Amino acid sequence: MINKELRMQYKVTIGIETHVQLKTKTKLFAAVGNDAREAPPNTLVSHICFGMPGALPVLNEEALTLATKAALALGTRPEKFSKFDRKHYFYPDLPKGYQISQFDEPIIGKGEITINVDGEDKKIGITRAHMEEDAGKSTHATGDDFSLVDLNRAGTPLLEIVSEPDIHSSAEAKAYARELYLRMRYADVSDANLYYGNMRFDVNVSVSKTDALGTRTETKNLNSFKSVEKSVEYEIERQIELLEKGQAIPQETRGWDDDKQRTFSQRSKENSDEYRYMPDPDIPPVVLSDEFIDNIAKNMPVMPAEWRHRLSDLGVDASAIDTLLEAEVEDDRVDYLGFIEDQLSDKDTAKFVANWVINNQIPLYRDQEKYKDLDQAQVKNIIIHIYKLVKDAKLSSTNAKAVFNDALNEDKLPNNIEEFANLKGLIQKSDEGEIEKIVEQVLADNEQAAKDVANGEMKAIGFLVGQVMKASKGQANPGLAQQIIRKKLGA
């Protein structure tokens, strides 16, 4: 382990390349299904994916729409002119002997996103993002003297997003990865399912004691936020150790061993010239009109950074915001943020709803999936009604939660929540005469406590209110009960 002081002497510089699988219906250059998740091997292929003689790639227009959304989500607009290039290398899962990518004129240029690390905003520059086709999948089973190639994934559209080296810690690296994930999901560009490899991270790390950058290593194919964080942490320590021993850091590509929680050397870094990049003569350059871009921009959803502002204005704390922002993309069946957005014209309602969603709805839904299948419009209606009842002091906060849970468990969601709460005996009693009777009984039963309160020992008043609530089976309005107790005892 490197001690903290030594660690502080080194400046860490991190840049991240992220591959995002675009959720087009068909592949980037072929009219073949793009969802290879559960398909048997080599069933989503055509003569184009197979690299047959005479097969030509034809660009999928939907990919341009998604790339445009991605550009807007990355704080910029797509380039009006971009083109595709061929990147040559031989491998059995690359049928044409070249990958179609974008070399010097990518679809997305410079951008910028705001990430949030421990409640603090930080800006990270985006260098560029380009479209390319994925390769197929090779399987090398141990013990076999052959390998298997599945071309279902060959030709799936990817967007490779390259960050500026603006990231300086493992926490920032993780926050950046998470922020990109959220943005790609919010913009509806990708399913961004990390389990299925829809999003993969290559992390470049270097350390240096001076202003000059150190030699970097690239750890490839990370598929979780945690592995991004852990691999960066591991590389920082490993590189500092090497430098402290007076050794040089070889520029290389490394892999991540998730079981052993460490990176390992894969191969020395290739020079980009070896790929013999050249313009792809089969694909005319892409020219986007302002009209095309504006039409997409008009319908862009609010990005996570803006939501952080909005929710923080409503007094929601940073970790609760993170919970909400992530829950939003967990399941298409529920749109938490849309619900909150609809209430924004009235800040009090919005604040109540935001907190309700975070504290009650999300935990309940995470606990039991079945609630996500309920009519969510009706659930929203229930929450709004609960808010009105709480505001009018007809429901205590404890009972409000009970009403919500009970209502959602009904076979048929109740329309009239006040009536429903009343039937369940959960409506607060604010009838002064009735509560007064209960108070009198409680004071008579608890002489000592009543005396203490009368003598100014206000601690005991909470106990008395509690007794009133108990006697009323939770239905008394506790505020009103306290007022009456004070009046009776002259406190």
Place this chain on the structure above:
Amino acid sequence: MSISWQPIAEIAEDVKSGKIKSVDLVNQSLKAIEDNKQFQAIIVTLKENALKRASEIDARIARGEKVGRLSGVPFIAKDNFLVFGADTTAASNILKGFQAPYQATAINKLETEGAICVAKANLDAFAHGASTENSDFFTTKNPHDDTRVPGGSSGGSATSVVLGLAPFALGTDTGGSIRQPASFSGCVGYKPTYGAVSRSGVIAMASSTDVIGPMASSVKDASLVFDVMAGKDELDGTSIDRSSKSFEISDNNLNVEGLKIGIVKEYMSDGLSDEVRQVIENSIEKLKKAGAEISEVSLPSVRNALAVYYILCPAEVSSNLSRYDGQRYGYSDKNAKTLNDSYKNSRGQGFGKEAKPTINRLKPLEPRLSMNSTTHLMNTTSCWAQLHRPQPSKLVKTLKTHYRCI
């Protein structure tokens, strides 16, 4: 020995009217191929399929169903066109035994109009060459003089048309591969504008200049075949929309009166043989008499054209040949012990010497031409068809065969 065919439109009419049977036309074509074997124009005949298609067309006509503009007309495709189920080799050993699992859009369009592919013609392997001597299989002879080359790379197609093996053939042209063999062998060859005919299903040479065109006995026939093939194709992003106007030239619209024809100065200078110059001048005279306005124009950037071509072409050829790696189809060295050996041996043994590409990383230059006339007249080659081996030096051959075509 060679047979002559009626104009294509008339053949189709006779088939439609039941005057002749499509099956007889296909048999006539197959017989001509057999009788002219010594010219080695054909790599493979598609007898069974062709006869089956012909009898289907005859049956449809007998039932009174509607048939297309090329009904029953046999044709020959250069062997770099994929024809469904047919051997397709591009005259290269690396594709020996490869049967096309899909077919070229151009073939689809011709078949839709009732044309029948009877055979696949020889070419320089992967269309890389200008004499058809670079076929990995055999050399095609010039139909007029078997001591000479037919030109190339569409030499098999040109020879087929001249010998009357079919009423028309298909060629591809990247740097003169339709025009030059048409000139050497003596038929009509048309190189259309880039993108006019879809390249889908045609084995690529250099994608930025590959075009598909007809080779036929007359301008009328060539224009009819082109009219059938031309148009935007969703399988080729570089294909272009066609005008709704027919491209077919008939006696009614064959008129050059008032047409402004520019004679390109740079082409009429050094390197042009006297024989070819004489032919061009005769043509100019004929056009003048027919009412065309002739003037001299200059295309100064023509001088760069060959250099640009020899930068772009090898780069694209090298890239386009990457897919022939012995892993999925075509020739594969079964004795290779490692993946790298499999690549090296399959490609080393499968490719002929002309196809082994120069590898380069390049930036395209853009020659800009100034145009003062509506159309230009120029020679397709600088000389007559040269003799078969012994071959001239590579440089001389290259200049002679390409200088005038680009």
